[in-house]
Amino acid sequence: MTNDSLIHTTIAQLLTQHPYAKDFFTLLGLPSASRHDAVDTFFASISQERLDNLGLSREELAPRLQAFIAQMEKLRTDGAPSVQNITLCGGRDKDGHPENIRLELRPGDVVSVVGPTGSGKSRLLADVECLAQGDTPSARRVLLDGQSPDDSLWLGGEQRLVAQLSQNMNFVMDVSVREFLSLHAESRLVDDIDSAVEQIFSTAVLLAGEPFQLDTPVTALSGGQSRALMIADVACLSASPIVLIDEIENAGVDRRQALDLLVKQEKIVLLATHDPLLALLGQRRLVIRNGGIADIIDTSDAERALLHKLNSFDRKFAELRDRVRHGQRLDFDLEDFLSDCLCNAQQSAME
Numbered sequence: 398m399t400n401d402s403l404i405h406t407t408i409a410q411l412l413t414q415h416p417y418a419k420d421f422f423t424l425l426g427l428p429s430a431s432r433h434d435a436v437d438t439f440f441a442s443i444s445q446e447r448l449d450n451l452g453l454s455r456e457e458l459a460p461r462l463q464a465f466i467a468q469m470e471k472l473r474t475d476g477a478p479s480v481q482n483i484t485l486c487g488g489r490d491k492d493g494h495p496e497n498i499r500l501e502l503r504p505g506d507v508v509s510v511v512g513p514t515g516s517g518k519s520r521l522l523a524d525v526e527c528l529a530q531g532d533t534p535s536a537r538r539v540l541l542d543g544q545s546p547d548d549s550l551w552l553g554g555e556q557r558l559v560a561q562l563s564q565n566m567n568f569v570m571d572v573s574v575r576e577f578l579s580l581h582a583e584s585r586l587v588d589d590i591d592s593a594v595e596q597i598f599s600t601a602v603l604l605a606g607e608p609f610q611l612d613t614p615v616t617a618l619s620g621g622q623s624r625a626l627m628i629a630d631v632a633c634l635s636a637s638p639i640v641l642i643d644e645i646e647n648a649g650v651d652r653r654q655a656l657d658l659l660v661k662q663e664k665i666v667l668l669a670t671h672d673p674l675l676a677l678l679g680q681r682r683l684v685i686r687n688g689g690i691a692d693i694i695d696t697s698d699a700e701r702a703l704l705h706k707l708n709s710f711d712r713k714f715a716e717l718r719d720r721v722r723h724g725q726r727l728d729f730d731l732e733d734f735l736s737d738c739l740c741n742a743q744q745s746a747m748e
């Protein structure tokens with residue numbers, strides 16, 4: 398739309414084509430009665446005092462509106478920032494010893510980050526998050542498509558390359574799950590907000606295992622539900638191609654499904670964990686010792702086969718957790734329980 402045709406159209410028509418322009422008009426103090434006015438009529442009716450408060454001249458309004466629409470359309474059509482690979486270039490450990498690694502990760506890669514408490518797992522995730530360039534305590538560098546990222550990538554907001562899901566997630570907004578998801582979908586300029594909200598919500602409920610409702614206030618969600626909601630949100634809505642997860646074991650989330658979901662979206666996933674089942678879900682694991690990557694272990698076929706069997710043990714343990722959660726006693730025969738576990742494991746190994 399040219400500047401000229403834009404200012405002669407009615408605000409109502411413009412909002413049908415570009416719903417996000419509502420924010421622009423609201424800032425200028427649009428009363429709902431003015432929606433049937435042409436854009437230029439509305440611009441002419443804005444008081445000089447309001448323009449002075451906003452630091453704008455009347456002549457600037459039309460070009461500003463056009464630039465705003467162009468920028469929003471660009472965001473809408475550009476979609477996710479794309480990355481073919483990231484390269485992690487070693488820095489040094491806590492004693493200053495060099496970390497001799499150069500690790501390339503591609504979309505769909507899941508890498509676990511393992512190591513004792515305090516060894517530096519979170520530091521590694523933080524280095525990826527800030528796209529470190531030798532400027533963090535570990536002196537690591539992160540390259541995007543083989544190059545140092547350029548400054549435009551530190552824009553933040555929704556075009557961010559990296560999404561982080563951390564263990565401590567507290568909502569501070571007093572809104573319902575529906576409002577929270579709608580706001581996010583709106584800010585991502587999603588066309589069909591209701592379907593996006595439904596999709597994220599049903600995925601989150603599946604992951605959480607414990608049902609909640611669309612009108613539940615986000616502040617009333619349990620730790621596991623909040624985490625499930627954020628994982629579903631990142632998987633279904635976030636444009637970020639890199640996802641960092643700091644521990645999902647204690648959150649009552651179906652961890653396997655959560656990871657599968659992220660992998661299907663062709664994200665690069667780095668997952669710090671102490672849990673053997675999660676660690677084995679990655680194609681490889683980075684072993685952190687004293688602040689440095691001490692080893693890189695590729696998950697072997699034997700480990701994958703073991704994981705399959707251990708998962709059936711885990712499902713049996715999940716039944717126990719459920720019983721405890723529902724206030725039941727754990728009075729069962731241990732021998733029977735173990736032979737049940739083994740039988741399931743053998744069955745799943747044959748599938």
Ligand SMILES: Nc1ncnc2c1ncn2[C@@H]1O[C@H](COP(=O)(O)OP(=O)(O)OP(=O)(O)O)[C@@H](O)[C@H]1O
Nearest residue numbers: 489490491513514515516517518519520534535688
């Ligand atoms: N290479 C390094 N050089 C200097 N300091 C480091 C390095 N790696 C980690 N650290 C520092 O060591 C401390 C512990 O690291 P971090 O919190 O990453 O450990 P962690 O493995 O995530 O621990 P936890 O399992 O308890 O979450 C932090 O202060 C971190 O900044």
